Structures are given as structure tokens and as C-alpha cells.
Amino acid sequence: MATVLVQEFKILDDDRSTTNYDHVIGRLGLDQDPPAGLVVHTAGWDEKAGVFRIVAVWQSADAATAFMRDRLQPVLDEGPVNPVRREEPDLESMYDAHHFVQG
Numbered sequence: 001m002a003t004v005l006v007q008e009f010k011i012l013d014d015d016r017s018t019t020n021y022d023h024v025i026g027r028l029g030l031d032q033d034p035p036a037g038l039v040v041h042t043a044g045w046d047e048k049a050g051v052f053r054i055v056a057v058w059q060s061a062d063a064a065t066a067f068m069r070d071r072l073q074p075v076l077d078e079g080p081v082n083p084v085r086r087e088e089p090d091l092e093s094m095y096d097a098h099h100f101v102q103g
Contacts, residue, residue: 002039002100003061008051008091016045018052019082027075035071037063039102051090057097064094 021043025031030041039057046053058064 002097003058003064004095004097005054005056005058005064006091006093007054007089008046008049009087010090011045011050011052015084016052017082020080021052021054023081024072024075027078028071035063035067038067054089057100061094061096 030038037059039059041054041056043052043054045051056064058067
């Protein structure tokens with residue numbers, strides 16, 4: 001069954017900068033070289049909830065964990081491009097999807 005990873009970053013002081021996100025995505029090369037097991041990745045502002053939300057659907061928890069360990073963490077360890085917004089996600093959650101439909 002599919003595994004869903006959700007990360008949320010609270011909007012602080014009306015800051016809508018995506019500098020760190022854009023840098024990390026560029027370094028990862030997700031558009032040119034999607035990681036094994038990734039079904040879909042999306043990110044954007046949820047104004048009603050007051051967060052920048054990242055949602056990724058993976059074929060398995062193992063695929064998500066391997067990506068986070070082997071590709072994402074080394075990029076994060078380099079440090080943020082925008083040091084003003086260097087915080088960890090306010091929410092990070094991974095769960096197995098109860099139901100999943102792929103169009």
C-alpha cells in the first residue's frame with residue numbers, strides 16, 4: 001500500500017519565501033531524476049491552515065525512508081540558503097494510505 005509523507009512549516013510574519021525549498025528541490029534534481037518509489041510530490045501554501053505544506057506519496061515506507069536518508073539528508077546537512085528560515089518542519093507525519101487511487 002502507498003505511504004504518505006506530510007511536512008508543514010508555519011507561516012511566520014507573513015513570510016512566503018520558498019528559497020530554502022526551491023534550493024533543496026534543485027539540489028535533489030527531483031524533476032530530472034525522480035527517486036525510486038516516488039509516486040507524486042507536491043508543495044504549496046495552505047493559507048487557511050497558515051502553512052507551507054509538502055506532501056509526497058511513495059510506493060512504500062522503505063522507499064520514503066531510503067530517499068530521506070540517502071538523498072535528502074545530505075542536502076539538508078549543507079545548511080539552508082536562507083538562514084532566517086532554518087527551522088525543522090512544525091509537523092512531519094508518515095502514514096500508510098488506507099485507500100489510494102491513481103488516475
